[in-house]
Amino acid sequence: DSGVTQTPKHLITATGQRVTLRCSPRSGDLSVYWYQQSLDQGLQFLIQYYNGEERAKGNILERFSAQQFPDLHSELNLSSLELGDSALYFCASGKNTEAFFGQGTRLTVV
């Protein structure tokens, strides 16, 4: 158990809809990272938050957004969903150089 909790584990939704993925980091970790894992693109870094502030941005679509709340949990919002957004979404938390990953949320867009 990495100590990082992601909910829900599975999500099935229709095209055009909006979903919110939630992540609770390990106790004491200020950084939260979001990654997307798909078969054709591998593991892609989306965005990082540090203590509530956006720290780094990767290949995150404009339809996607994230935030980190004062209690350090984070949410990833995906809107106007397309079939191609179907993927595993991982949250990780860490300090210094190490990152610990949650079990992921498997999103299926139908």
Added chain:
Amino acid sequence: GNSVTQMEGPVTLSEEAFLTINCTYTATGYPSLFWYVQYPGEGLQLLLKATKADDKGSNKGFEATYRKETTSFHLEKGSVQVSDSAVYFCALNNAGNMLTFGGGTRLMVKP
């Protein structure tokens, strides 16, 4: 920018065979290097790490040495087991920010 290249899989081995998964990287400065493992249906678990040149990371019989001269961090294990079947990711972290991952290598170990 940073990038990680690892050998494409799948790698199929018999139990007790020797494993090598190659990983090379491109980065400025002195990144930290990692191997993560992903078992079926699970998230990524940190397997081992090395933070400076010539460091050797090791865990569960796996090891990898940080070679700055060849910009490599190859993963090795002397005798693989069926339970080692998983996808292995090489990654680097530069300046304490996000991890950059290689494409992953699927390992299948047959009894």
